[in-house]
Amino acid sequence: MSQDALVPAWEPGLSAQLKGRFGDFDLNVTFDAPNRGVTTLFGPPGGGKTLLLRCLAGLERAEEGQVQVGETLWQDGLLFLQPHEREVGCVFQDAALFPHLTVRGNLEFGRRRAGGETQLDGRVATRILGLEHLLDQGVDALTLSERIRVSIARALLANPQLLLMDRPLAMLEPEGRRSMLPYLEALADQLSIPILYIGDDIEEVARLADHVILLRDGRVRFSGQAATFFARAETANEIGAASESAAGAVLEGRIVERDPGLGLARVAVIGGSLWVVDLDPSPAEIGVGARCRLRVPASSVSLFLAPPSRSSVLNALPAKVHRVAMVDVARAAVELRLGEDGRGAGLLAHVTRRSLEALKVAPGRVMYAAVKAVALSERISGSSR
């Protein structure tokens, strides 16, 4: 586990310590997750992500451990709450709707049993998830993405204090997955409970995650802010992503200027600002001020010793080299911090070893990071993080 120095303090909403053998798999984890926002469980297949989620839901029992959600203890040496005794919400990959009930019946199932005030009003939840027109349908007639939305709403209406989502989008086509992301982002904004999310797709995780827990071989290898996680040189290797496109920093920013004529928007991030491709046709005044998130693939960042002139790159930002790590014999990953003082947001660049030596890239050196066009992700209008 690594500690980040610049992490703002957050309140833990979930503290877990679980130790147990499951067949020949050994789970031994200790972590905290913030009480709001999406915490992504990430890591190579077979690392124990689903098992960990099932332990938290009470569907599996780790012999030793302690699970505390908010102020409530769910498990310790003596106590083990059964799944139905835990204020938990689960969203499974295949939705697992009740086929004998309508959409409304499914939604009411948990709400009736949980009782009390739900954090999200039923109408708000169905509106955010776009389910109003489906309430009286049987679940067999629903599309896959509708089924997933119903299962999310069903889990939320049971008023959970912890939301667990196991690859909710895995069965969707890439197109459907992209169309679901704004719903999830909007929900994450509205809820103030810990959300644990398993996602395998790096784009999906980069957009949703506020906090990342890297799990490998049943152990926590990293736990910290998403921005820190994605700006680390080792990340691409650790998540077992063979493709180069997997590496890339994630930047939080705010839209400060839009130019629909050129299809560009300027996004201010800590330590600088970037022009990004913005294909939203709405007028220039709309959307300015909205918070947004950018993923900058390491392969789209090049390094210069001086500001490049007359080139096709859209952005050239001063940045300080923070760390250099070899990816393989030929290539290195360079961790950068924006701004000449190196106090800005993290950026990650992949450069060849040859360039590394030619430019004498070393920690502490101020260089210019040229960032090719990256796209602004579409969001539900009006939502802000």
Added chain:
Amino acid sequence: MDQACVEPVWLGVLLSPVSTAAALVVSAPMAWLLVWELRGWRARVAAVVLGSPLVLPLLAVGLYAMLALASGPASCNQGGAWVFLSVAGKTLCAALYATPFVAPPLLAAFQAVDQRVWEAAATLRADRADQFWSVALPMVRPAMLVAGGVGCAQSVAAFGAMALFDARETCDGAECASMMNAGGLILMGSLIATAILRLDPARVRGGQRE
């Protein structure tokens, strides 16, 4: 048809739904418990016991049940080896006889439901009993129909068999012959019905899969 012939038919038709209902009431929770509480070798033993009607001669279960009940004070012993049972006794016998036929389709249906559905129900605050009433029973409704049908046919067969024994012991001549005829016909008809109902395994699998 004369009076002696009508009585067993009347009994069979009227009381087999009652004994089927009794068999269902016993079988459904039993099958539900088997799904959850029994693991490993105990599950296998239970499966053999439940499957026994397929292995044992068809009449064995009901016959032993009838003998057991007949030795009690409720029976009306007229000196012979075979006795008539009261109507309630006959109904109970038919229910006992039908139960092993009713439970397996329900067990199969519960087992065919995706495990995730139970897990979803559990994480939506439903305990086991709640899951049984609000998820399991409604989901296996098609299997309930099949189980009910098989159970009904088996009950009628049991009534027919009991009518045969009754006839042998209590009357003679034409009356006996026609009563045995009726009993035999009921028995045969319902066994054929059972065979047909059991033929289609897809109908026995009740729970719709995702």
